[in-house]
Amino acid sequence: MSLRCALQLGIPDVINSHGKPMTLSELVAALPVHPTKTHHLYRLMRLLVHLGFFAMQKVADNHFQEGYLLTPASLLLLQDNPSISRPFVDLVLDPILIETNNCMSTWFQNDDPNPFVTVFGEPIWEHASHEASVNHLINRTKASDSSLIGRAVLVKCKGVFQGLNSLVDVAGGTGNMAKAIVDAFPDLKCTVLDLPHVVADLQGSKNLNFLGGDMFKAVPPADAILLKWTLHDWPDEECAKILKNCKEAITRNGKQQGGKVIIIDMVMGNQTWDSDDDKITEAxxxxxxxxxVCGIGKERNEKEWAKLFFDAGFSNYKINPVLGPRALIEVYP
Structure with missing residues (x-):
């Protein structure tokens, strides 16, 4: 909540525009803070410095004063950063999820599939289909995550996409992940498949198009199928349906030997247990x-992923643990 407050006040952008360490008095003067609240701003900033969102540095022309600087974490929260993470902060702290999390103990005592259904009477995806504000919140979060993870994937795993002529991004939302891929591979034809209400107003380009559909019914044929942060939303039975449809798609495309499914998701416990890995495990x-709380799926360990792949008829897989809490998994027919 303190971080969200800082974002709503515009603190990261104000410090960034200042161009040098910004003292508390300068920060107060630049923010829309009521005069009766200015002495509380130090308390907010003290916590956010401790959490690593801001840093302190001596001011060049006054070594008795310190000023606030951005850190790598707060750089990701700037308005003009194409990989902004602030939509994720907005989503997890939105009243719709706060209320859902507050209902967890009630859910443990009934037979609803998740606490979201306990509160709203329907799954989150159905709720989003007729509540525009919720749909916008989810799509903004997915889009910002795709911008960030798309750039990371193309730095660390670019070879995964080399040699492909076509790719379908299943449940690809507004297409930011697909856009990052086709920008790096202009000759690759990419299709974003998602629910009709998600892609209804989206415009494609020369090598990128949007298709309304249902991944549980069919996936268009392609050399490769991409599933980014999708399978963790679903239990094993539904994941098996999705994976079988993906396998059929790469088989129908004539790539039985060379086609693959590319999964970007978490692999629980896939760490070496140093201090950074403890933070990843916590995430x-x-x-x-x-x-x-919000879905009917789960995060899986390697054994659980392998069972899914083999039950769906795949023969082999390869885990690339290079994306922090997530990994890129290549699955072969």
Whole structure:
């Protein structure tokens, strides 16, 4: 909530525009803070400095004063950063999810599939289909994540996409991940498949198009199928349906030997247990709780992923653990 407050006040952007360490008095003067609240701003900033969102540095012309600087974490929160993470902050702290999380103990005592259904009477995806504000919130979050992870994938795993002529991004939302891929591979034809209400108003380009459909019914044929942060939303039975449709898509495309499914998702416990890995594990565990609260899926370990792949008829897989809490998995027919 403190971070969200800082974003709503515009603190990262104000500090960034200042161009040098910004003192508390300068920050107060630049923000829309009521005069009776100015002495509280230090308390907010003190916590956010401790959490690593801002840093302190001596001011060049006054070594008795310190000023605030951005850190790598707050750089991701700037308005003009194409990989902004602030939509994710807005989503997880939106009243719709706060209310859902507050209902967890009630859910444990009934037979609803998740706490979201306990609160709203329907799954989150159905709710989003007729609540424009919720749909916008989810799509903005997915789009910003795709901008960030798309750039990371193309730095760390660019070879995964080399040699492909066509790719379908299943549940690809507004297409930011697909756009990053086709920008790097202009000769690759990419299709974004998602629910009709998600892609209804989206415009494609020469090598990128949007298709309304249902991944549980069919996936268009392509050399490769991409599933980014999709399978963790669903239990094993539904994942098997999706994966079988993906396998059929690459088989129908004539790529039985060379085609593959590319999955970007978490692999629980896929760490070496140093200090950074402890933070990654914590993130994975928290995301697993979010899947329990809002969805019907879960985060999986390698053994659980392997069972899914083999049950769906695939013969082999390769895990590339290069995306922090997530990994890129190549699955072969």
């Amino acid at each position: 994975q565990l928290l995301f697993d709780m979010e899947m329990m």
